Amino acid sequence: xxxxxxxxxxxxxxxxxxxxxxxxxxxxxxxxxxxxxxxxxxxxxxxxxxxxxxxxxxxxxxxxxxxxxxxxxxxxxxxxxxxxxxxxxxxxxxxxxxxxxxxxxxxxxxxxxxxxxxxxxxxxxxxxxxxxxxxxxxxxxxxxxxxxxxxxxxxxxxxxxxxxxxxxxxxxxxxxxxxxxxxx
Numbered sequence: 001x002x003x004x005x006x007x008x009x010x011x012x013x014x015x016x017x018x019x020x021x022x023x024x025x026x027x028x029x030x031x032x033x034x035x036x037x038x039x040x041x042x043x044x045x046x047x048x049x050x051x052x053x054x055x056x057x058x059x060x061x062x063x064x065x066x067x068x069x070x071x072x073x074x075x076x077x078x079x080x081x082x083x084x085x086x087x088x089x090x091x092x093x094x095x096x097x098x099x100x101x102x103x104x105x106x107x108x109x110x111x112x113x114x115x116x117x118x119x120x121x122x123x124x125x126x127x128x129x130x131x132x133x134x135x136x137x138x139x140x141x142x143x144x145x146x147x148x149x150x151x152x153x154x155x156x157x158x159x160x161x162x163x164x165x166x167x168x169x170x171x172x173x174x175x176x177x178x179x180x181x182x183x184x
Contacts, residue, residue, distance in 0.1 A: 008078065009068055009113040011060035016052055019105040020084045023049050027080045027109070035061055035075045035113065036122040043126065053109065060113050070115050073122070078114035082107055 016023065026049050030038040035057065042054040057077075064070040085106030091099040132140075 007115045009060050009064035011056055011111045013052060013056045013109040015085055016107045016109060018049050018107055020082045020107045023082045023107045023109065026050050026053055027082055030077055031080055033077055034120055036124055038077055039126055040124040056109060056111055060111050064113055073119055074115045075113050076116055079112040081110045
């Protein structure tokens with residue numbers, strides 16, 4: 001590991017229950033990127049591991065800002081390393097009384113943020129949704145309930161059907177299903 005100086009922030013995520021091979025697919029994409037671009041790539045990634053890595057990145061950013069007073073616009077991912085954690089072993093019943101081994105692998109992720117001298121303009125504007133307070137959420141919920149109660153129920157149309165029409169429809173359905181089947 002690199003020497004830790006005052007211009008670096010280290011964050012670790014340990015015992016993530018995803019195999020290291022799968023985690024490395026996502027971490028290789030965000031290496032050496034500015035935090036803004038890395039966050040944008042993690043937000044748009046369809047992989048399941050992108051969410052824990054994004055949480056780790058945001059935690060490291062917050063720690064760098066609050067604890068080490070680093071400038072957020074100058075931060076970039078210096079290094080992101082994925083190591084294998086302990087393996088949980090399980091047995092799966094197989095044929096003829098045998099058992100197959102299942103290995104549930106875990107990952108340890110180490111993220112190092114560093115401060116660069118250059119100020120790079122962000123390519124993306126990431127808009128974080130604002131949290132709604134619980135009291136405001138309850139007001140909105142009550143408002144929707146009252147709106148639903150105020151709406152008049154739609155008039156139901158009464159349609160008279162003849163018994164002969166219903167019987168003929170049932171018969172046609174059976175014939176359609178019969179000829180739709182594949183030959184035996």
